[in-house]
Amino acid sequence: MIRPLAGMARVGMRFQFAYRSDVIMSVVALVAQVFLLRMVWTSLYSGRESDPRGLTLEALLAYLSLANLQAFVTTPIIPMIAHFRIRTGTVFFDLSRPTGYLPQMAAFQAGHTAGGLLMLAPAIPVVLLVGTITPTEHPIGYAATLALGYVISVMMSLLICVIGFWTLETGAISLLYRLVSHFFAGTMVPLSFFPGALGVLADALPFKYMGYVPAAVYVGQLSGGQIGRAVAVEIGWIAALAGVLWAIWRRAHHKVVIQGG
Amino acid sequence: MIRVESLTKVFRRPHTFSGPLGPLRTLLTRRYDERTAVDGVSFEISAGEIVGYLGPNGAGKSTTVKMLTGILTPTSGLIEVDGRVPWRDREANARAVGVVFGQRSQLWWDLPLIDSLRLVGDLYDVPAARFAGSLRRMCDLLGLDDFLQTPVRQLSLGQRMRGDLAAAMLYDPPILYLDEPTVGLDVMAKQAVREFIAETNRLGRTTVVLTTHDLADVEALCERIILIDKGRVLYDGGIDDLVTAYAPPRRLVVELADDETRTFEIAAGRPIPELIAQVAAEHPIRDLSIREPDLEGVITRIYAESER
Amino acid sequence: MAEVVRALRLYWRLQRAAMRGALQYRLNLVIGIAAGVAYQGSGFAFVWVVMHTFPAVGGWSLREIAFLYGMRLTAHALYVLPFSSLIGLDWLVREGELDRVLLRPLNPLVQIMAKRLGVGQLGDLLAGLVLLVVALPPLGPASILFCLAAVVGGALVEAAVSLALASLALRTWNTLGVRAFADDLFSKFGSYPMSVFGGAAQWALTFVLPVAFVAYVPASVLLDRTGELNVPAPVAYGSPLLGVALFALAYRIWSRQLRHYQSTGT
Known part of the structure; x- marks a missing residue:
């Protein structure tokens, strides 16, 4: 059970390295993005007396750098892989292995993320410097909310993979997902700045656990009981997504078996 | 019709370094790897000939054909096709040649075959009346009528190849280059392709250059072959002479x-x-x-x- | 002249064929357009959300930023609609598809452009035009003309950079990452008043990668803000012409690289 999954994770990691020149460019793009946000927000804050929403400029910049790093690392690859494999029919090899399809995909994603982290490593000091990040007061809260947020992110992308069995086309859907999730994760603006209904919507969606929540914990905008509540809601999301995945997967698998016969 | 003199092509590409910083080093250094694909090839082909251009994989066949069609610029040497230098006069040369790649179709994948043929007619400025005549002739010679309205992606390999041959000959080019036109086809389809080539050559005096690994194609069609290996000509002459001269x-x-x-x-x-x-x-x-x-x-x- | 008319006619024929092919994947198309709107929408949503709290960015009001954004987006859409198939050039070269392009008696760039119309990018055009019209300041007829010329010029600036970088793919370089990065810089940095970024970055975004000339410089002319620019006012007034010059240069680079095309080397 563990061996094949470890193998899948290794493939995911190697996949990341195979496209390293593209990845290097996107790391450069990440640094540029953080720089852009820094300059725009510094300009926005200039000349203001009080700190809006109780966020100092330093905390805000740290928040943005972290949220972007997180979003970069957690951006899922498996919808793309699944799309390709469903289109070319190679998905049947995945389905014929003794290990479940979804665990395989999850392992692939985990390996891919690990590879991404390795390659990102040289850029992290730069991003931290551009974003002026200082050590956090809630290291455990940050780690916990981020880890659970990552699990939510992987489960959401597994959902997209499974949808691919019906639509046979997940390229555009996964692009759409990436845009929507990045926006509602608060990678450009902290959710606390979202006005009215948009704020309510962003608060209700699970995307905030991939960006906003951990980063806000890190810079101290969320603390104490709020952290505990966030962790509890994250676990709730994971349980709910697990249920949905299980139900949809059963139907998808059924569909695949019929198509294959 | 075709004249080639000491034709040489050297491929030159940036040396690729391995390792994590490899791409960066490739970008920054000026080291190149050189490979001579065609090395001083000379031959002449007259109008109406069918010549087999043979050689093992990597011998330089495709590179020669790509230079004859103007896709590649030679490193040195001389080419003249129908009085033109292909790479300098690429578009005019393109009108004078038909090209079929057995491995790759030029047809529009998602559209019915007839649409592809019409587009080819447009691209080569074939007037409507002449197009109708050409299409009729192609349909008769190749039996296209059954699948003219079928999207190309649904055609069998043999049908697709017949479609590709029609597309290459629609505008009556005096020269036809065929790169493995029978690869992967069944016996019947191979026969149909060979008959079409022979017929085109007989009726239209089309000059044909054929590269293939299937020697049955060569025996059925060619009187003359040019053998190359490692970019050099090993033999140029009639098949019978070859068998006598080299006969084991x-x-x-x-x-x-x-x-x-x-x-x-x-x-x-x-x-x-x-x-x-x-x-x-x-x-x-x-x-x-x-x-x-x-x-x-x-x-x-x-x-x-x-x-x- | 007859050659140009012929190229346009064939472009249209090939493009129509490509569209007929693409229409067989309707769902894909619809989602593609939606993704386009969402992508550009999320970019502007950022500005909109921020400006709920803050009155100005670099001294520009929300309306002025929206105008700048609209110009940038419309220019981008005008570039990407005809040039979207250039994105796949790396692939065309690797798969040997470019060989076939070179075998036909029509300008290779026209053939590549005709491979696909960026219908998905209609979303960009829509979003850009809406912003542009809504945020349009009161302008005289001459200014309107300048605005139109500037949008076309901006599209040509982006097209020029994209074409010049893409032509490196003809030398079998992997250009996808670099091009995506340049595209990213254009779309992210092009929509803000450059003074926000500070001297060095502004200089680089003006003279190294001419992002500023896509929308910021001409928008400054139309909003009467040429005093803030790091180029003299006459240059700013001539900015639409820069696109033409850059594109002509890029086309020369492209033609040169095409001559060095090595096919797949077999």
Whole structure:
């Protein structure tokens, strides 16, 4: 059970390295993005007396750098892989292995993320410097909310993979997902700045656990009981997504078996 | 029609470094890897000939054809096709040649075959009346009528190849380049393709350059072949002359009583009955036959000699 | 002249064929357009959300930023609609598809452009035009003309950079990452007043990668803000012409690289 999954994770990691020149460019793009946000927000804050929403400029910049790093690392690859494999029919090899399809995909994603982290490593000091990040007061809260947020992110992308069995086309859907999730994760603006209904919507969606929540914990905008509540809601999301995945997967698998016969 | 003189193509590409910083080093250093694909090739082909351009994989066949069609610019040497220099006068040259790649279709994948043929007619400025005539002729020669309205992606390989041949000949080019036109086809489809090529050559005096690995294509169509290996011409002339000149000895194949098969070369000038008698004296023979040298054997031998 | 008319006619024929092919994957198309709107929408949503709290970015009001954004987006859409198939050039070269393009008696760039219309990018055009019209300041006829010329010029600036970088793919370089990065810089940095980024970055975004000339410089002219620019006012007034010059240069680079095309080297 563990061996094949470890193998899948290794493939995911190697996949990341195979496209390293593209990845290097996107790391450069990440640094540029953080720089852009820094300059725009510094300009926005200039000349203001009080700190809006109780966020100092330093905390805000740290928040943005972290949220972007997180979003970069957690951006899922498996919808793309699944799309390709469903289109070319190679998905049947995945389905014929003794290990479940979804665990395989999850392992692939985990390996891919690990590879991404390795390659990102040289850029992290730069991003931290551009974003002026200082050590956090809630290291455990940050780690916990981020880890659970990552699990939510992987489960959401597994959902997209499974949808691919019906639509046979997940390229555009996964692009759409990436845009929507990045926006509602608060990678450009902290959710606390979202006005009215948009704020309510962003608060209700699970995307905030991939960006906003951990980063806000890190810079101290969320603390104490709020952290505990966030962790509890994250676990709730994971349980709910697990249920949905299980139900949809059963139907998808059924569909695949019929198509294959 | 086609004149090639000391044609040479050297591929030059940035040296790729391995390792994590490899791409960066590739970008920053000016080191190049060079590979000579075509090395001083010369030949002349006159109008109406069908010439087989043969060689093992990587011999430089495709590179030559790409230079003849103007896709690639030669490193040195001279090419003249129908009075033009292909790479300098690419578009005019394109109108004078039809090209078929067996491995790759030029047809529009998602559209019915007829749409692809119309687009090709547009691209080569074929007037409507002439297009109708050409299309009729192609349909008759290649039997396209059954699948003209079928999207190309649903065609069988044989049907697709017939569609590609039609697309290449719609605008009546005086020269036709065929790169493995029968690869992957079944016997019937191969036959249809060969008949079409022979017919086009006979009716329209089309000059045909054929590269293939299937020597049956060559035996059926070509009177002359040009053999190349490692970018150099090994032989240029008639097939019969080739077989005579390079003919490996005929061979005597005997099947022995214990199901073993042995082969004996028949040295030139030695009477065959004498050999048979000698073999029969030494072994219990159940059956025997004499193998005449064939093109395949000849060509295998030439390649083997050029290896040395 | 006859050659140009012929190229346009064939472009249209090929493009129509490509569209007929693409229409067989309708769902893909619809989602593609939606993704386009969402992508550009999320970019502007950022500005909109921020400006709920803050009155100005670099001294520009929300309306002015929206105008700048609209110009940038419309220019981008005008570039990407005809040039979207250039994105696949790396692939065309690697798969040997470019060979076929070179075998036909029509300008290779026209053939590549005709491979696909960026219908998905209709979303960009829509979003850009809406912003542009809504945020349009009161302009005289001459200014309107300048605005139109500037949008076309901006599209040509982006097209020029994209074409010049893409032509490196003809030398079998992997250009996808670099091009995506340049595209990213254009779309992210092009929509803000450059003074926000500070001297060095502004200089680089003006003279190294001419992002500023896509929308910021001409928008400054139309909003009467040429005093803030790091180029003299006459240059700013001539900015639409820069696109033409850059594109002509890029086309020369492209033609040169095409001559060095090595096919797949077999």
